[in-house]
Amino acid sequence: MGGPARDGSNDPVASQAAVERAVADLLKALGLSAATEPELAQTPARVADLYREAFSGLDPANHPDLATFPHAGQGELVVVRDLEFHSLCVHHMVPFFGRALVAYLPGDTLVGISAAARLLEVYSRRPQLQERMGQQIADHLDRLIRPKGVAVIVEARHLCMEMRGIRKRGLVETRAVRGELADPRWAPLLALHPER
Ligand SMILES: [Zn+2]
Structure with a gap:
């Protein structure tokens, strides 16, 4: 922030304007015009707003300051289930x-229960790969609290699979499971849809 930005890329206002221009160019390249379709008039500005929101996790200013607490005694598994997220695939935008489960087996540090949701926001609000998102959240928790084990299970629908290419709906599950949580005895507790 504040430094010289020849191409305007560091200045939020300038980069917003650059995205609007690029979207207008894209529409034009696609043969679309507000002259023949008035509904398109505000589309470049709306799309620029959308990307600013959808990619807000790239801005370090939006990264949460996660509170941690000392933890004594036997670690009990912490599981946060059914967290919803939306992201844009890095290949097709x-x-x-879908939803995610974030679990950890504490060492001598705990983190606030909203941490899982906050990390999911940061790592989903950017161009992303599902597998990488789970690994990044697990890495972050590993660095932050050194748990004895960590697991991030993600289940998602991918519109790049549903609306183009194979055009089939399906759920993709990815699992980043580390440390003691890799022991199969934990598996029932790490299910996205536990038996009720
Ligand atoms: Zn894709």
Whole structure:
């Protein structure tokens, strides 16, 4: 922030304007015009707003300051289930979305229970790969609290699979499971849809 930005890329206002221009160019390249379709008039500005929101996790200013607490005694598994997220796939820039489970087995540090949701926001709000998102959240928790084990299970629909290419709906599950949580005895507790 504040430094010289020849191409305007560091200045939020300038980069917003650059995205708007690029979207207007894209529409033109696609043969679309507000002259023949008035509904398109505000589309470049709306799309620029959308990307600013969808990629807000790239801005370090939006990264949460996660509170940690000392933890004594036997670690009990902490599981946060059913967290919803929306992201854009890095290959096609179309949505993939679903839910995540974040679990950790504490060492001598705990983190606030909203941490899982906050990390999911940071790592989903950027161009992303589902597998990488789970690994990044697990890495972050590993660095932050050195747990005895960590697991991030993600289940998502990918519109790049549903609306183009194979055009089939399906759920993709990815699992980043580390440390003691890799022991199969934990598996039932790490299920996205536990038996009720
Ligand atoms: Zn894709």
